Amino acid sequence: GNEGNDTLSGGAGNDLLFGEDGDDLLYGDEGDDTLSGGAGNDTALGGSGHDLIALGSGNDLGLGGEGNDTLFGEEGDDTLFGGAGDDVLHGGAGNDVLFADGGADTLWGGEGADVFAFGRGSGGSVVMDFEVGVDRLAFYEAGVDLGAVIRSARVEGGNTTLDVGGGNRITILGQTGNVAAWFG
Numbered sequence: 001g002n003e004g005n006d007t008l009s010g011g012a013g014n015d016l017l018f019g020e021d022g023d024d025l026l027y028g029d030e031g032d033d034t035l036s037g038g039a040g041n042d043t044a045l046g047g048s049g050h051d052l053i054a055l056g057s058g059n060d061l062g063l064g065g066e067g068n069d070t071l072f073g074e075e076g077d078d079t080l081f082g083g084a085g086d087d088v089l090h091g092g093a094g095n096d097v098l099f100a101d102g103g104a105d106t107l108w109g110g111e112g113a114d115v116f117a118f119g120r121g122s123g124g125s126v127v128m129d130f131e132v133g134v135d136r137l138a139f140y141e142a143g144v145d146l147g148a149v150i151r152s153a154r155v156e157g158g159n160t161t162l163d164v165g166g167g168n169r170i171t172i173l174g175q176t177g178n179v180a181a182w183f184g
Contacts, residue, residue: 005040014049023058032067041076046083059094068103073110086124099140100125100170109135120144123168130172136184137172139164146183153179 001008003021010017014031020038028035029047037044037055044053046065053062057075064071064083071080074092082089084102091098095112104124107116113134116127119141130137139146144165152163160172160179172182 001038010047019044019056028065046071050085077112118164118170120165120168122164122170123166124170126171126173128173130175130182132175132177132182135182137182138184150180150183 001019001024005022006019007025008017009027010029010033012030015028015033017026018036019026019042021040023040024037024042026035026044028051030049032049033046034052035044037060039057041058041060042055043061044055045063046053046069048066050067051064051069054072055062055074055078059076060073060078062071063081064087066084068085068087069082070088072090072092073080073096075094077094077096078091079097080089081099082101082105086103087105089098089105090108091110091114093111096109097115097117098107099117100107100122102121106126108128115136115138117138117140149162149164154161155176158174160175161169163169
C-alpha cells in the first residue's frame, strides 16, 4: 500500500501485506500471512492459515479467521476476533474489545479499559492482564446464564476459572474476589 486508503488481497500462499498510512482493507486469504495496517483505521482479515496481524495506530478491526493466529491491536481503540483456532490477541494501548472465539485463546488487553468477550466455544481461553475496576468481561452469545457463570467461579492458585457453558472453562489470571463486579 501507500499513503492512501488501500485494499490489498493476498490470495493463496504465504503473503506479506503492508497497508501503511490511510484506512486500509487487508485480506490475507489462504496461507500463513503477515498483515500490517500502519497508521489509519484499518480492517485486516487473516483468512485460513496461521496469520500474524499488526494493526498499528488507529481504531482498527482485526479478524484472525481459521488457524492459530496472533493479532496486535497496538494503539487506538481496537476490536479483535481470534476466529477458529488457538489464537493470541494483544489489544495494546486504548480501550479494546477482544473476542475469544472458537478455541483456547490467550488475551492481553494492554493499557486502557478493555472488554474481554466470550462465548460457549471459548473454553480453555485465558485472560492474562484483567484489571479489576477498569476492564470488563462480557458474553457475545444470547442465552448464556450469567448467574450460572458467576456461581461456577473457582479459585485455583490465585486465578479464577469460570464455566461458560458445557463444561468449557475460561481462566482470569491473578484475580480473585467479587466475580459479579467483573461483568458489565
